[in-house]
Amino acid sequence: MAFLQSPGIQIIEKDASTVTTGASTTVGGTVGVFQWGPVMVPMLIDTESALVSTFGKPDTSTFGSFFSAANFLAYTRSMWIVRASTTNLNATAIGTGLLIKNLDAYELGYSEGQGAVGAFAARYPGSLGNSITVSMADSGTFATWAHKDQFQGAPGTSDFVASKGGLNDEVHVIVIDKDGRFTGTPGSTLEKFEFLSKASDAMSFQGLSNYYANVLRNQSQYAYWMDHPTGGTNWGNPSASTNFLTLIDTVTAGYDFTYALSGGLDDNSATNAELQLGWDLFNDIETYDISLFITGNADTQLAKYVVDNIGEVRRDAVVFVSQVTAAGGPILGSSTTRVTDATTFKTAVGNSSYMVIDSGYKYMYDKYNDKYRWTALNSDIAGLCAKVDAQQDTWMSPAGLTKGQIRGSIKLAWNPNQSERDALYKLSINPVVTFTGQGTLLYGDKTGTTKPSAFDRINVRRLFLVMEKSISRSAKYQLFELNDAITRQQFISSVEPFLRDVQGRRGIDAFRVICDETNNTPQVISANEFRGQILVRAKGSINFISLTFTAVGQSVQFEAAATV
Numbered sequence: 001m002a003f004l005q006s007p008g009i010q011i012i013e014k015d016a017s018t019v020t021t022g023a024s025t026t027v028g029g030t031v032g033v034f035q036w037g038p039v040m041v042p043m044l045i046d047t048e049s050a051l052v053s054t055f056g057k058p059d060t061s062t063f064g065s066f067f068s069a070a071n072f073l074a075y076t077r078s079m080w081i082v083r084a085s086t087t088n089l090n091a092t093a094i095g096t097g098l099l100i101k102n103l104d105a106y107e108l109g110y111s112e113g114q115g116a117v118g119a120f121a122a123r124y125p126g127s128l129g130n131s132i133t134v135s136m137a138d139s140g141t142f143a144t145w146a147h148k149d150q151f152q153g154a155p156g157t158s159d160f161v162a163s164k165g166g167l168n169d170e171v172h173v174i175v176i177d178k179d180g181r182f183t184g185t186p187g188s189t190l191e192k193f194e195f196l197s198k199a200s201d202a203m204s205f206q207g208l209s210n211y212y213a214n215v216l217r218n219q220s221q222y223a224y225w226m227d228h229p230t231g232g233t234n235w236g237n238p239s240a241s242t243n244f245l246t247l248i249d250t251v252t253a254g255y256d257f258t259y260a261l262s263g264g265l266d267d268n269s270a271t272n273a274e275l276q277l278g279w280d281l282f283n284d285i286e287t288y289d290i291s292l293f294i295t296g297n298a299d300t301q302l303a304k305y306v307v308d309n310i311g312e313v314r315r316d317a318v319v320f321v322s323q324v325t326a327a328g329g330p331i332l333g334s335s336t337t338r339v340t341d342a343t344t345f346k347t348a349v350g351n352s353s354y355m356v357i358d359s360g361y362k363y364m365y366d367k368y369n370d371k372y373r374w375t376a377l378n379s380d381i382a383g384l385c386a387k388v389d390a391q392q393d394t395w396m397s398p399a400g401l402t403k404g405q406i407r408g409s410i411k412l413a414w415n416p417n418q419s420e421r422d423a424l425y426k427l428s429i430n431p432v433v434t435f436t437g438q439g440t441l442l443y444g445d446k447t448g449t450t451k452p453s454a455f456d457r458i459n460v461r462r463l464f465l466v467m468e469k470s471i472s473r474s475a476k477y478q479l480f481e482l483n484d485a486i487t488r489q490q491f492i493s494s495v496e497p498f499l500r501d502v503q504g505r506r507g508i509d510a511f512r513v514i515c516d517e518t519n520n521t522p523q524v525i526s527a528n529e530f531r532g533q534i535l536v537r538a539k540g541s542i543n544f545i546s547l548t549f550t551a552v553g554q555s556v557q558f559e560a561a562a563t564v
Helices: 048-055 063-073 103-109 127-131 159-163 212-219 272-283 300-314 335-349 378-391 418-426 458-478 485-504 522-526
Strands: 028-032 043-045 079-083 120-122 132-137 170-177 188-197 223-225 258-260 292-294 318-322 355-358 361-366 371-376 432-435 439-442 508-514 533-538
Touching (some): 063 292, 063 361, 063 371, 063 378, 120 127, 127 132, 170 212, 212 223, 292 300, 292 378, 318 378, 335 418, 378 439, 458 533
Parallel strands (some): 028 079
Antiparallel strands (some): 120 223, 132 170, 361 371, 432 439, 508 533
């Protein structure tokens, strides 16, 4: 603290009001295969319509991944999605497929041009790009251009280039859905860009780059610029004193500056190795604050990988898994076979309190293809947890008639009876059942550990996750402070109100925070450490109800009968 050197008033403001705030527990994450969208980069999606616009509609190869995401978004509004694939190709103007996974890949390899594939390439890999046509016109070709009626007027010379002594820099660009695979209507306009510039340094009135290659890179959802068209002289040069010669009229010279893209290739059967690379992106805990990981239609090998390498490594989220047969897919067949398959699955996937397993698949309607599909239930179970977060609290069980209703289920691949539910519960697999007149619902709330402990219940595991996330974030503010009584008391003062709030909202029965000289000994302080201990007694959910009905004689008092 600085001291005054002469008479005066010094005002000092200190903030000792740090508090612990609750962490978000409703954000989901998944990896899958899709028809469209950036590859190997997490995208935050909030609605099913945003899912369609970013990753395309489902088809025979991609419906499992698509509906895993869509079903989760039916319960909540926040999900990170990775499109996993490494061998699909972007369509190009000359039909030679080229892999451009995402914007970073474009920036690193192609933003300066790639003439070998023509003027344009599809924005993302996949055969969907083969439906894209890109057309352009400047003042030399506008009069006979097929799309001129969609623009305000003919391109000419922009004010920016004119001020630099240049000429003829403006160009229009339009992107068409040639086959209707994006919109359902062949020939529909996907997007258009007016009065762009051929000059590399051109700026718009808003102070942004107006160079047509940059505008497509920054704004288009369907195409990248790859090279200037044949016959375009001085395109891509700076504007000063440059005459950007116009294209030759398509009618008189036979040139066509309309490019139907082709050569796009799908990779909709991504291997587990490719999917694992996508899952590995979620190990960046600080960037992706996710609490609910959905494995979709993952087989046993992939499910185990996600549990072992995401759930058990991050230890701040729950991985949701649906049991499958040894060959993958929904469990069908006889009762004996189903229980055997469940036992085999549980043995293969292992034990973890950071995992929640459900009993399989539901049959649902695919409105995009007018078909019915088998889809894994784990996205619904994760969605129920998110719904409980929004409507009640994280530490409430997502199961039962009140909170566990599954949406969109026509029927279940396996509707386990009482004896089968008993067998599943011993394996720490949560049955999903359909009761006549009561709907389809989650009928268990165990985590994937068979070890008896407080963490074998979903509500307790998620209670501790939200407490651990919240309190650890608060504890960061003690980093680089002095380990003395004042700092320790500040920590206690920030944590205890949070735990009292959790207690008041039925999350815990009792708690105690210890952060004093008993656990911050001279040895701990000398090692530049700071230690706090939080003791919590969690509440348990009701899994078993016993009701006793006793018939009594006319002369028997109820008080006496109640003790029988």
